[in-house]
Every structure is written in C-alpha cells, then in structure tokens.
Amino acid sequence: MKELNKRTFHIISIGTWMVLLFLWWFLTNTGMIESKLVPSPQETWGTFIDILKNGYNGTTLLGQLSISFYRMFIALFYAVLSAIPLGLLSGYFLPFQAVVDSVVQFYRPLPPLAYYTLLILWLGIDETSKISLLFLAAFAPIYVACVSAVSRVKKDYILSGKSLGANNRQIFFSIIFPACLPQIFTGIRTAVGVAYTTLIAAEMVAATSGIGWMVIDASRYLKSDVMFVGIIIMGITGVLLDLILKKIESIVVFWEGK
Missing domain, CATH: 1.20.5 (Single alpha-helices involved in coiled-coils or other helix-helix interfaces)
Known part of the structure; x- marks a missing residue:
C-alpha cells in the first residue's frame, strides 16, 4: 500500500x-x-447563527449540547472505571472470564434501543435510564478490547518478568497493563462512538432536551435547516472528541509506533 x-x-x-x-x-x-428537503449552505449557516443567539425551544445551543454531553460523559466515566479492570482480569484469569464474559457477549449484539424500553420501565424516563443505557453501550467495546489486549501480550515478556522474580501483581501492573494500553484506548474510542450514536437515538425516543431531541423535534415541523444544523454539530463534535482521545493516547502511550 x-x-x-x-x-x-x-x-x-x-x-x-x-x-x-x-x-x-x-x-x-x-x-x-428543493430547500424543504435540503437547505442551502447559507440558509443552514443563518439558522445556526439564529440558534446560537436565541437558542432552540427556550434552551441555548450550548445548553442542548451540555445536556447531551453530561449524559454521555457520566456513562463513559463509569464504563471506563468498570470495564478496564474487569476486561483485564478476564483476560488474565480464565475463571474470572468464565463468569463475566458470557454475560457481556449475550447483551453486546443487542441493539441498545431494544432494551431501552425495559430500562425506562425499571428506572423511569429521567436521566438514570439514559445514563444506564449509555453505560451498557460503552461498557462492551472497552471490555472486549481489554480481553483481546491481554491475549496479545507476548509470553516472553511475562516469562522474563517471572525469571527476574516478579510476582503476579508486579507482572500485571508492570508488564500486562502497559502492553494493553494501545488497545484499551482503541476500545475507549470505539465506546465513545457507540455511546454517542446511542445517546442521539435515546434522545430521539424519550427526551425533551439534548442535541438529538432538537433534531427529531425539528423533523416533526419539517424544519430541515434546524435538522442540518444539529446533524452537522453532531458530526463535528464527534470528530473533535476522537481527536482529543487521539491526543491523550499519544501522550499516555508515547512509546507506540517507536
């Protein structure tokens, strides 16, 4: 190539x-x-400026984005906090993997919106059900990436550590965890993408605020210019999030590719 x-x-x-x-x-x-189907760039820009100044449905554009990102970042925080240790332990200890892996593999292929109605039934329609949905959507990619990362660690590294007298705890934190970091970040980046798309879908189904809700609400009144503004903002913020994660990865995993 x-x-x-x-x-x-x-x-x-x-x-x-x-x-x-x-x-x-x-x-x-x-x-x-027709402009009703696809608004022109200048019309879309004018709508963006108007929403930026006056907001949408009584909430500023920054407010709509803040609501969406609050839901996503809270869910991602808990997903990273739980999926990384569980994934690494599952890859390192097969009995532990036998307990956790089957549960994750069962719900992972399910479309998040398929069980969203159950979460609403159990937890209500407020933020708890939305954050729980995003948590489950983000957990699986990180967990799977961690399990896969442990399996790819070269056995020579582990044997070298043992020959130098390292115990299991030292091998795990000094050899396995650093070697898994590149794939862990790949899993996190995948999880952010999955969580973001799930967030927008969830807001379109059951919400009264957020950037996804703004798009679906505008579609009810055939406001294609507002829809385009929302879609473009979602795309740009998604790209920016990925760029930020890449930058963090280049700082943390500074040895990758060298």
Whole structure:
C-alpha cells in the first residue's frame, strides 16, 4: 500500500470536503433540490447563527449540547472505571472470564434501543435510564478490547518478568497493563462512538432536551435547516472528541509506533 505524508493526506481530505460543499451549494442554489428537503449552505449557516443567539425551544445551543454531553460523559466515566479492570482480569484469569464474559457477549449484539424500553420501565424516563443505557453501550467495546489486549501480550515478556522474580501483581501492573494500553484506548474510542450514536437515538425516543431531541423535534415541523444544523454539530463534535482521545493516547502511550 502506497504511503502518504501528513501534508498530502490533509490536502486530499480538505479537497474532498471542498468538493462536497460546492456540490451542496450548487445543487441547492440552482433549484435541482428543493430547500424543504435540503437547505442551502447559507440558509443552514443563518439558522445556526439564529440558534446560537436565541437558542432552540427556550434552551441555548450550548445548553442542548451540555445536556447531551453530561449524559454521555457520566456513562463513559463509569464504563471506563468498570470495564478496564474487569476486561483485564478476564483476560488474565480464565475463571474470572468464565463468569463475566458470557454475560457481556449475550447483551453486546443487542441493539441498545431494544432494551431501552425495559430500562425506562425499571428506572423511569429521567436521566438514570439514559445514563444506564449509555453505560451498557460503552461498557462492551472497552471490555472486549481489554480481553483481546491481554491475549496479545507476548509470553516472553511475562516469562522474563517471572525469571527476574516478579510476582503476579508486579507482572500485571508492570508488564500486562502497559502492553494493553494501545488497545484499551482503541476500545475507549470505539465506546465513545457507540455511546454517542446511542445517546442521539435515546434522545430521539424519550427526551425533551439534548442535541438529538432538537433534531427529531425539528423533523416533526419539517424544519430541515434546524435538522442540518444539529446533524452537522453532531458530526463535528464527534470528530473533535476522537481527536482529543487521539491526543491523550499519544501522550499516555508515547512509546507506540517507536
């Protein structure tokens, strides 16, 4: 596979988006696509400025985003706090894996919205059911990544540690955990993506606030410009979250790729 330097890669990426923006502008301004279906870029920008100044349905844009991110970050915090140790222990101790893994593998393929109604029934329609749904959605990718990471640790590293007199605790924290960090971050990045999409779906089903709710509420009144603003904001914030995680990973796992 031919390699590209970073400069060329960024130029191609920017060029792709410029072409897409031009097509969007051309198709909407020439009347080839009705504005009710796809608003023009300038109409979308005007709507964004209006929502930024006046908010939507009595809540500022920052307020809508804050509500969504509050739900997601609380769920991710608990998912990371529990999935990493459980995943590492499951990969390191097979009896422990026999207990936990089957439960995770059972619910992991289920669409989150399939059991969301049960969570609402058990926990109510408030924030608890939404955060629990996001927690379950984020837990599985991190757990699976941790189990897989432990299985890929080279046996030579463990044997070398034992030959130098290291006990199981020292081997786990000094060899296994650092070796698993790259895959752990991959699992966290995957979990953030899954949790974000699940969050938007949950807000569209049962919520009265949040960026996902804003999009579904606008769709009821055929406000395609508001829908486009919400979708674009979701996409941009999703990319920014991933870039932040990549930056944190490059600082924590500084030896990766060297």
